[in-house]
Amino acid sequence: MFAVHYTEFGGPEVLHLAEAAAPHPLQNQIRVRVKAAGVSPVDAALRSGRTPMSARLALPHIPGVDAAGVVDEIGPGVTGVAPGDEVFGSVELAGLGGASAEFAILRSWAPKPATMPWAQAGAAGTSVETATRALDLLDVHPGMTLLIDGAAGGVGSVAVQLAVARGARVIGTARPSNHDFLRKLGATPITYGPDLPTRVTSTNHPLNPTSAGANRALDPAGAHLDHARDVAGTRDVRALNADGAPADRAHSAAGALDHHALNAAGARVDRALDVAGAGVDRALDAAGPRVDRALDAAGPRVDRALDAAGPRVDRALDVAGAGSLPELISLTGDPASVLSLADFSAASHGVRLSMGELAGEPHGRHGLRAAAELFTQGRFVIPIEAEFSLMNAAAAHTAVESGSRRGKIVLILDDHPA
Numbered sequence: 333m334f335a336v337h338y339t340e341f342g343g344p345e346v347l348h349l350a351e352a353a354a355p356h357p358l359q360n361q362i363r364v365r366v367k368a369a370g371v372s373p374v375d376a377a378l379r380s381g382r383t384p385m386s387a388r389l390a391l392p393h394i395p396g397v398d399a400a401g402v403v404d405e406i407g408p409g410v411t412g413v414a415p416g417d418e419v420f421g422s423v424e425l426a427g428l429g430g431a432s433a434e435f436a437i438l439r440s441w442a443p444k445p446a447t448m449p450w451a452q453a454g455a456a457g458t459s460v461e462t463a464t465r466a467l468d469l470l471d472v473h474p475g476m477t478l479l480i481d482g483a484a485g486g487v488g489s490v491a492v493q494l495a496v497a498r499g500a501r502v503i504g505t506a507r508p509s510n511h512d513f514l515r516k517l518g519a520t521p522i523t524y525g526p527d528l529p530t531r532v533t534s535t536n537h538p539l540n541p542t543s544a545g546a547n548r549a550l551d552p553a554g555a556h557l558d559h560a561r562d563v564a565g566t567r568d569v570r571a572l573n574a575d576g577a578p579a580d581r582a583h584s585a586a587g588a589l590d591h592h593a594l595n596a597a598g599a600r601v602d603r604a605l606d607v608a609g610a611g612v613d614r615a616l617d618a619a620g621p622r623v624d625r626a627l628d629a630a631g632p633r634v635d636r637a638l639d640a641a642g643p644r645v646d647r648a649l650d651v652a653g654a655g656s657l658p659e660l661i662s663l664t665g666d667p668a669s670v671l672s673l674a675d676f677s678a679a680s681h682g683v684r685l686s687m688g689e690l691a692g693e694p695h696g697r698h699g700l701r702a703a704a705e706l707f708t709q710g711r712f713v714i715p716i717e718a719e720f721s722l723m724n725a726a727a728a729h730t731a732v733e734s735g736s737r738r739g740k741i742v743l744i745l746d747d748h749p750a
């Protein structure tokens with residue numbers, strides 16, 4: 333078969349297309365004829381030789397851990413999939429590669445939705461697994477606010493969408509030119525970098541309305557209360573006026589010590605007060621239920637608005653490894669509510685660093701089927717920043733190392749390159 337490989341560590345220029353022995357699936361594995369293969373930062377790091385994990389590679393090495401393709405061999409113990417099926421997933425991660433090739437062995441997979449482009453399917457595997465694992469570990473559930481630091485990248489953009497699908501409100505950090513991209517994925521964007529808590533606090537976003545939302549929530553109650561008071565007040569005044577005039581006239585008449593007039597006046601005053609009293613009572617009665625309804629209606633909205641108005645972040649996911657852990661802890665108030673995927677100093681902050689199966693943790697492979705289902709519902713995409721042919725694998729690695737990201741880089745295998 334043909335494959336991208338490298339025989340020495342170094343820059344993207346060490347990548348070459350070459351002939352390689354075709355692999356065959358072992359227990360619980362399948363082989364696919366690859367249609368697309370993702371390129372991730374870890375592939376570039378391994379190729380560079382700068383990560384300690386590079387020492388585990390036997391050269392020549394075929395990079396790539398994610399692929400999508402058509403099943404053509406089934407390993408022992410595998411059920412529920414047949415040759416000819418279109419699937420997407422990841423290789424055996426312990427092997428740290430093998431996907432950038434004509435044939436790849438997958439260890440985890442899910443059926444590819446018929447409408448999912450090959451590029452998206454090929455790039456999905458580890459991003460979906462990682463994001464799912466992180467959201468599981470953080471126990472992200474409906475109504476929570478999750479902050480994702482590094483939300484526009486391969487893992488972050490997937491985590492945003494899966495968290496929104498779980499019913500969470502998501503604040504995502506990215507460079508300003510990626511803010512619209514994050515909005516489209518369902519997150520409220522803010523710029524990453526120092527002083528994150530201040531920007532989170534001053535964020536006025538629709539998912540998390542601040543003062544405007546609070547005012548809107550309070551207004552209905554206020555308006556009803558004012559209206560009720562006005563109604564009562566007007567009737568009260570009208571009643572007192574109506575009383576006042578006859579009473580004055582009665583008092584004039586009484587000036588001549590005419591007890592009859594006084595009595596008559598008194599009676600009229602009493603009647604007037606009775607009328608006024610009833611009016612006030614009716615007004616208050618009428619207002620009462622409306623005030624109650626208004627307060628009832630306002631209550632939850634006020635609570636939501638007040639919740640939202642504060643800088644409360646329930647959980648924080650560090651995808652970037654850019655040194656933000658102390659700020660993420662200050663935002664959530666608890667290191668246990670923060671998870672890092674990329675900061676190797678996490679333990680010194682009391683924060684968990686998740687490395688997945690390689691570290692013996694529970695995996696998030698079930699996320700593949702969930703993502704496929706969400707895709708068919710139009711609620712999920714794998715954002716693709718750029719596609720390259722297998723011949724241009726070096727350019728794909730260069731792109732991955734460029735730093736700025738809106739989703740994934742992917743290799744497309746349309747035809748045999750020979």
Ligand SMILES: NC(=O)c1ccc[n+]([C@@H]2O[C@H](COP(=O)([O-])OP(=O)(O)OC[C@H]3O[C@@H](n4cnc5c(N)ncnc54)[C@H](OP(=O)(O)O)[C@@H]3O)[C@@H](O)[C@H]2O)c1
Binds near residue numbers: 488524
């Ligand atoms: N532990 C695990 O299981 C696991 C699994 C997969 C990946 N990872 C790691 O997770 C990290 C991200 O992977 P990825 O595939 O998502 O990488 P990626 O596609 O290259 O994305 C990285 C993102 O980081 C953002 N970023 C750059 N500087 C930042 C800063 N100072 N603060 C916050 N964000 C910043 C960039 O945002 P802009 O584009 O907006 O500048 C970019 O979108 C890598 O370190 C990778 O090795 C860990």
